[in-house]
Amino acid sequence: MGNRVLSDIFAPSRVAVVGATESEGSIGRAIVTNLRDDFDGETVPVNPNYDEVFGLKCYPDLASAPDVDLAVVVVPPNVTVDVVRDAGEAGVQNVVVITAGFGETGREGAEREKELQEVAAEYDLNLVGPNSLGVMSTPVDMNATFGPDNALPGSMSFMSQSGAFITAVLDWANDEGLGFKDVVSLGNKAVLDETDFVRAWGDDPDTDVILAYLEGIEDGEVFISAARDATDDTPIVMVKSGRTEAGAQAVSSHTGTLAGSDRAYEAGLRQAGVLRVENVQELFDFAQILAGQPLPERDEVAIVTNAGGPGVMTTDAVGDSNLSLASFSKETHDALSEAMPEEANIYNPIDAIGDADIDRFHRAIDLALADENVGAAVVLSAPTAVIDYPDLAEAIVELQAKHDKPVAATLMGGERTEKAKDALREGGIPNYFDPARAVRSLDALVSYRDISRREYEEPTTFDVDRERAREILSRAKDRGDNRLGVEAMELLDAYGIPTPDGVIVDAPEDAVAAAQNIDGEVVMKIVSPDILHKSDIGGVRVGVSNEDVYDAYEDLVTRARNYQPDATILGVQVQAMVDLDSGTETIIGMNRDPQFGPLLLFGLGGIFVEILEDTTFRVAPVSEREAREMIDEIEAAPLLRGARGRDPADVEGVVESIQRLSQLVTDFPAILELDVNPLVATPDGVRAIDIRLTVDTDEL
CATH class of the missing domain: 3.30.1490.20 (ATP-grasp fold, A domain)
Structure with missing residues (x-):
């Protein structure tokens, strides 16, 4: 699927509601009401049974209605396909199908969904759904959903496979004052899916962060490519549910056993530059700081507080993260010594102690952010009689803007924090009750900085003997089996992986x-x-x-x-x-994932591979840099590099072997799973000692 232009879904001038009605409790009524109440454009009811709906002229069909940019379809499932065809005939480019009763309901529904896809393809429609809550866009005040609340304006765009999740999130976000630009309920993803919206929002200058709740990804390879492009400028934060291995292929290799369905998502999302989070709280914790704060130039953090205990908690959180505590310069220490009382701690974390007023806090924050060793700051405060939270919030906003370094706030408390949170939010600074959340969010900011600055490296293409490899793989087909063992060692020779x-x-x-x-x-x-x-x-x-x-x-x-x-x-x-005593046994392998394709494994090998599980994964094809990262990520990496007096192994040979295997499994989709175990790395080179693989003989 090529890049689609989706702007009219989010900025239509005229929206038709097919199935509009005034019937109490109906979805058609809810959508018309939502649009009539707020939408900047024109709402066009379509229903042959009415002349008017809520005072708006109602048309019998889309053909008789004025030209519309978006049609929202909420009719019974047995007529939905015909209505979508009518939309195509009428020249409507964008359609949202609210109606359920398609692929989620069984064979009949799946057949109906296939018909819907065929009609959409015939007329080249941008179709959301079916089984969708609808879409929203705050710049035009459009709530084309049957949810109870519109979103507040903001710069985050949000897609979800669950409509119920959207309604719950919006209810919570409205209480928190969090805003969105666009919101999409993906539904069954019959036509438009997550990749289409990643592309659209990645190109949208008004979307600062892309948020997603997904239960699955339709085409992992295409998604990785689109997300890589988007995350150059726009962070993507995702909750991916369904971490179990249910649905994974039956496997017989070590790689397949260790892979599991979620391993592919972990690897694929990482390679795509997506920040995967565990829960909704992290989703919005990260989103707020990514939308509101600049990227830090350094990973060192300053902590400024009026309370020793929370300061220690924050320090522990920094220790648990990829960040580190900043070491202040002598000039900063001297200035803090002059500005702070004798009982205060002028080293990081700065403890201005419990009687700190706004002036002392202001000076401490200013000096911390001014230090060239500081990349970001956490400002936290417990409520006291001498500090006014709104004043502190104004100081934090002012100083963050002055130094242009990211700040996360932790103004602890309940009702007394409300006005301060509003002031912080207007300055793009999130407030977290728990300082550990503040630190994790700054950590996410650093992670995205690294993602946005990375350069994609094309995989190396090696000179190999593909025809010889094809002949070796065909042996399984010739003998009516789908498995090969050491009799396929020549396969590795054909792709330049050394064997004894x-x-x-x-x-x-x-x-x-x-x-x-x-x-x-x-x-x-x-x-x-x-x-x-x-x-x-x-x-x-x-x-x-x-x-x-x-x-x-x-x-x-x-x-x-x-x-x-x-x-x-x-x-x-x-x-x-092969002299195993002077070498390290590793494993390289592949398990073909239904969504992401060939999932590569590298790790500590030998007979204990499934017990130790010292492994890492990537989606093939991989570049040289990614192959090196795989080696660095396993705990046994020091063994390869010469730990405890051992001679360093041929790491370059391992790097090249990973890349060559990556090319092999990319060239031959018929290979379903493969293990090279062990691949022995010695100071004199690498040797693949054993192999086993499973092939799809129909693909040969």
Whole structure:
């Protein structure tokens, strides 16, 4: 789907309500009433059963109505498709389908939704819904929903897959004085989805922050691309519900077992530059500071307070974050020493103590923000008889503007904070009762700063042998199976991932001959697509001398037959030994996610990979920088870099192997899951010791 122009959804001059009525308790009545009461443009009721609705001329159909920019459809589901077709015939470009009874209701509804999509495609309609609460836009005072409240004006645009969530959020936000520009209830996302609105709001100069509540993303790859573009200038904050692994594919690889459905969202949203939050409070905590405050140049925070206990709480919160406490310059310390009483703490956090009046607070905040080592500040106060919160709020707003550094306020209390919060809000400064929330919000500001400044790096394209790889993958199809094991080691060779010398043989005599062509002792492994965990059944022999190869071959085959008599035995792999003592066992793998596609894994490998779970994920394809980040993120990274006197491993080889695997699984969508475990990294290089993968033979 290309970029759609959605401006007329949010700034229409004339809105038609198809299904308008005065019937008590009806959705058609609620939408007409909401529009009639506030909308700057013209409201056009459409219903063949009325001549007028609330004094407004009512038209029998869209064809007879004056030209409209937006049609809101609230008619029974069995006639909805016809009404949307009428909209297309009448030249209406934008349609919001409120009506439920589509894909969310079963087979009949799903068929009806498919018809709706076909009509929308035929007329190239921008269609929201079906099963939508509607849309809002405060610049034109449009509430084209059946919710009870309009939004307050603001610079946040908000989309939600849940209409009920929107009504609850707006009720709360109105009490808090939080405003929005546009609000969209996505409904079933038959046509327009989250990606379309990310694109539209990312290009909208009046949207400062994009907020989203999503239960799923339709096309993860397209969403990542759109969000990357949007977050250059506009932060995206999202609650993504549904963290369980229900719905994930049945898996047999380590990667698939560790991935789970939510891992793909974590990786994809991170690569897209989306700030994912856990709950609604964080959604709006982050949104307020992102909308109102400048991005900090430094990560160091100053704390100014009149209360020791909250100051300590704030310090702890900074320690739990990616921020750090600022170290003041000597000039700042000297100035604070002159301005503060002897009992005050002039080091960070600055404790102006309980009798601090507005002048002392003002001076402390001013000096803290002026210090070149300070990137941001938290100003917190407990209520006292000598401090007036509205005066303190005015001082905070003034000084934040003077120094142009982000400030989060924590004016603790109840009713006495109300006027102060209003003053702070007008200055773009959020107030948080809990100082930990203030610190987390500043942390989010720093995270978005880094997101907005990053440069997207195109993945490296390596010279590989795709035809050889295709032939190897086709072996599974040729034998009527969808799994490959060590017999597919050549697949890695085709994509330039180093492997030890080795060969697969189907007779003990051939095993002896193969071992004689390899220097030193060898490793021998049973080769069977039906036996996934070879080491569990004794299907691997390490350090086999030439004279023992014949017996080792027969022993491996016997063990496999005893373990699973009906297993397909392709033979035994005879492979050169790799010095595991001087190396680190890692794993690289992939599990293909239904929404985001190939989800790469990197981590500490070996037989304990699923127990230790020292892993990280990215959506392929990945760039060199992203591959390096994957290595840095695992706890075992110091082992690769030479911790405790070990020689550093070939990290560059690991980086390149991750990228080459990324290219492999991107080139071949038929690969559903894949493990290279272990990929051994030694000072002399990397070697892929073992592989197993599952393929969709219909894709080959």
